[in-house]
Amino acid sequence: MIKRLSIVLSAVICAASCADELYEGVSSVPSEDSVMTKVINTPSDAEEGQLLLCLTETAADAVAAGDRSLYGNISGVLQVKSFAPVFNSSPDDEVARRHNLHRWYYVEFDGEDLRGAASKLAAFSDVAMVQFNKKLKPASDCSFNAYTPVLGQMSSDDLPFNDPMLGDQWHCINTGSALVSNSSVAGGDIAVKDAWRLTGGDPRVIVAIIDSPVKYDHPDLAANMWRNEGEIPANGIDDDRNGYTDDVYGWNCERNNGEINWSSHKASGHGTHVAGIVAAVNANGTGVCGVAGGTGKGDGVRMMSCQIFEGGISSNLKSSAIAFEYAAKNGASVAQCSFGLIGAEYESDAEYEMSYGAEHDAIEYFMDKDNNNSEILDGNIVIAAAGNEQVPYSSYPAGLQNVVSVTGLGPDYLPAVNYTNYGPGCNIAAPGGDFYIGNITSFKENRSRVLSTFIDTIVDDNLQTAGHEYVYMQGTSMACPCVSGVAALGLSYAYKLGKTFTREEFISLLLTSVNNLDSRLTDNKLKVSGYTNGLEQTVDLGLYRGKMGTGAVDAWKFLMAIEGTPSLTVKVLDESAKAERYDLTSYFGGSASSLTYLSVDCDQDTRTSLGLSEDPEIKYGKLSIKPTKVGSGKITITAIAGYDEDGLVDGETQTGGMEITRTVSIMSRGVASDNGGWL
Amino acid sequence: MKKAINIFVTLISAVTLAVSCGIIPTAEEGIVAEWTLTEMTGYETEDLPSVYIDFRADKSFEIYQKVGDVPRYRKYDGIYEISGSTLKGEYSDGEDWGSTYKVSFQADGAVLVLTALETDKSGNVLSEGEVCRYAKASLDQKEKDAADVVTKSVEEVSARFL
CATH class of the missing domain: 2.60.40 (Immunoglobulin-like)
Known part of the structure; x- marks a missing residue:
């Protein structure tokens, strides 16, 4: 059922109509209409005690210049804990102003429910919009199983690199092994083995992993981590004066500090897994391979950790908005986004843009041509997971027209029907894993999800160590970094050839460098809901025809297209x-x-x-x-x-x-x- | 004796005449070589794509071609059939050549001329079309080794199984 803003806004109108007392900063009783139009989304799945405000231009400039009257007015109606700009950019930053970053403020408060607080703040003439700080979730259930070695999977002669687990990374090289799945299909992968003959990456390409933290000292990630060489770690000083203190490996956008922190209880390892798919170090005799992990000569792309999830703390729009700003200002040309909204369903970009003002403005800021961080393109690109709700449309922000939305495939090279979204807004498909076509009698022996790096120090609810250095996970979360990795590989190859493209040309090449899926979608596939003895049903794969995007990503074809x-x-x-x-x-x-x-x-x-x-x-x-x-x-x-x-x-x-x-x-x-x- | 000598002299003269005029015995034998495109109807020399064709005695062929802005040659192969001066062939992906050709030679066999033939369904020649000329030349082995192999009829180079 598609949610309709009007239903919830009616509730806001009701709340607003009760706020008929005049207070400072409100020159007259605001009309219901004026309040209604200012509150741009709904409080469902939103952080309690927090609101995002978009001020008028005049008010934003006044506050930036030191005028505290709005703060005083807000404090008069709420128990304010904090009131601060959302974004880091200077109010004079022309590009930031173009995307309204200077107008967004964050209010934290006590003692008021969200609707009541929103209606009070919306009454102020200095406030142009009020946005509930919606929560975000990773595009994976974050369930995992540890890697166990499989002997005889592939001979070393067939493997281009000496990473011992490459033979188990079917998303890179699918041999059709029954050890992965009885329905594995040889060649049902991203065709990166051939692509690696041409390039393995380029350290000039920086991919922002907007996710839970990337364990930057993981033995199979460390050499490919972006490092801010201008920053001295943990000295409390913004040494390079980029506006961020101690941001050595990226930024913790949830806490707004430089500490990339994976030690929290309930850390998911999700971001570390995603990062490994993009650019785990290749040819180092250790662990797994990354799509753009290099060829053993220090030539992998670099990954920047933009932490938006932390342990038991969920993520939200504010954190993701800060992440896009950080990535733009610090050199990332690809934003890898394996996350999406919780429960929200949107029929149009316009609906999303209206409801997710701060995040949308930040995404547009990241893609602004004046923030271009690549010599190859004229603008940065955003690649996001289509979502795992099994619904016939992409989640957001992936569904935005200028964001690449990635759907998920299993090792059978068919839609991962137990999770992947499909349909409008979905642009391309990639391996994301499919638990149910692997060994479901032994969780430990299941290899049909995607193998990548992980955090070995994760603890479970009993505070026992439950992590591993390498695990299998699934979701459009895993499909998305396959495409981000291929995009990064393409940028690397363009560097090698000295070729340049517009952002649109590059994305067009990516989306047309695919293998046909539709011709394979003629049969049924078993769909199981739930992990343990869930109800089984078969689904007609024709349902997915023309709806998984243009086809399955092919790294080799992409590099060929870049060549000419x-x-x-x-x-x-x-x-x-x-x-x-x-x-x-x-x-x-x-x-x-x-x-x-x-x-x-x-x-x-x-x-x-x-x-x-x-x-x-x-x-x-x-x-x-x-x-x-x-x-x-x-x-x-x-x-x-x-x-x-x-x-x-x-x-x-x-x-x-x-x-x-x-x-x-x-x-x-x-x-x-x-x-x-x-x- | 005199008759035998006359026959012998006639034969020698015929052979000498054949050799001195450079007559290639058959199209089937003369086509076996490596050739490169030097002329094509309607195109200036500087606009010609780079094309090398290797016709082999076992009736297989290889083509290395660069048509358009690409850094490497694309390799096609298959089998050909020559009957009299009529040449036709099939690619290893099962696709027929785009045309049947009339084979002729110039410059004592140093130039191969392939004339495209418009034929009806029965194979009767209706008209002659595009004329391409080729000179004997070999493509560098390094270029051959680096070439992208076309193995499927409608897929891109190094086509995947799908």
Whole structure:
């Protein structure tokens, strides 16, 4: 059931209508309407005793200049514990101001319920918006089982690196082993083994792991951790004057300090697992491999820990907003986000943007071209988990139109039907694990989830050590870093080749460098709800057709696309002939024939060179073109990644697909074979 | 005796004439070599893609081609069939060539000319089309070793099983 803001806002109106006493800062009794429009989301699943305020421009500048009248007014109606800016940026920071970061404040208080506090604060004319500080959750159930060695899984000759557990990382190299699952499929992986021949990473690429803490001294992560060399650890001084004190390995966005802390009771290890998938150190004779973990020459990408979860403390919008700001200001070009909202369901970007002002502003700030942290792109990219609610739409923030949303696959190269979201807002699929197709009689022997690094010092509820250095976990949380790792690998390869792209071109290449999943979604798959003797049912995999994104990510294809794509050779035709159709798999990936195409654009030079009397178009998923002359040119084709609708409806962004664009070089000649071969 | 000598002289003359005129005995024999594209209908030399074709005596072929902005050659292979001067072939992925060709030679067999033939369903030649000329040349082995192998008909290089 889709939640509707109007239902809850009615409750807010009711609360506001009771606040009919005048107080300082309120010049007249505020109308119900004016209060209603200022409270932008609902208090369900929100942190108690906290609110986020977006002040008016004037008020924000006044407060920044030292005016304490608003603080005084707020203190007059609430027992204020703290009132401070959410963001770190200077009020004069032009880019931050562009995204309203200077206007967001955080109020912590006692003695008032959230609705009552919100209506009181919304009454102040200096307050433009009030936002409940919604909680966030990791996109994994955080259940894990420890790694146990499997002998004879793969011979060392078949493995490109000497990391002893690589043979058990089916998401990197899937041999179809029954030790993983009886339905494992050889080749059902991210095709990184071939990609590693070309590159293993580049330390100029920094990936922000926005998650629970990354254990930066893990033996299989330490060498690939980003380290702020300008900061002297734990001296209480902002040595590099970046606005953050003691931020050596990143920032603890929950506590707003530099201590990346995994020692709390109930630490999940989630962020450490995610980080290992992205860039565990390769070829070090230890543990596992990371997608962009290097080749043993110190050439892995670097990971920045932006801690938003800490032990029993949940995360929330404020923490994630701070994380995006930190990542933007400190060099990250990829934000890896395996988290999402708890329970909220949104039908459109507009609804999300309205309700999640602070976080949304921070995401936009991270992606602002003036905050670009890469020589390869013109803007940073955000990759997020689609969510694990088994619902036919992406969770947010992954569902935002300019965020890459990742769905999950099992080692059977089929949708992980027991958790993955699918449908509108989902852009690409990747291995996330599937417990139920592995050994379910022995938890210990189950290897069908994703193997990566973990925290060995985690304690359970009895305060007994329950951690391990390497474990299996599952979720779109694990699928997402596969894609982040591939994106980081692609940036690394672009550095190697000296190539540059716009952000949109790069994402288009990523989303079109995929293998077709739809042709495999013809049967049923067992779905089990719950972990122990849950109700079993079979689900028709056709339900997922066209809804897992453009297809399954393929690192090799992506690197090939970065290198350059061969021209499409088309046959010269007589004027009287019908146009011929050409496959677009080389440009739009394995699902090319089933994508929704929006447009085919062709300039006049190309029309003239190829003798096009009619514009090319897409018919039945193929390029239909009728060149009547020998020549060459380019056409630009735009399609939707992930869903059959553009994310725009009446100019508003809905939860839909992301536009992807490829420029296709065309060469016309007297002969054209179906496979592009010369003869 | 005189008759035998006359026959012998005639034969020698025929052979000499054949050798001195550079006549290749058959298209089937003459095509066996490595060739590189040097001319194509409608294209200036500087706009030509880089294409190498190796026709082998066992009726297999390999093509190394760079068409468009790519850093490495793409390799195709398969089998060909030549009957008289008509050449056709099939890629190892099962796709037919884009055309059947008429084979001819120039410059004493140093230049291979492939003329695309428009045929009906029965294989009858309707018209001749694009003409490509090739000179004998080999692609550097390092380039061959680095080439991306096309193994499936509609998938990208080094195609995955899916």
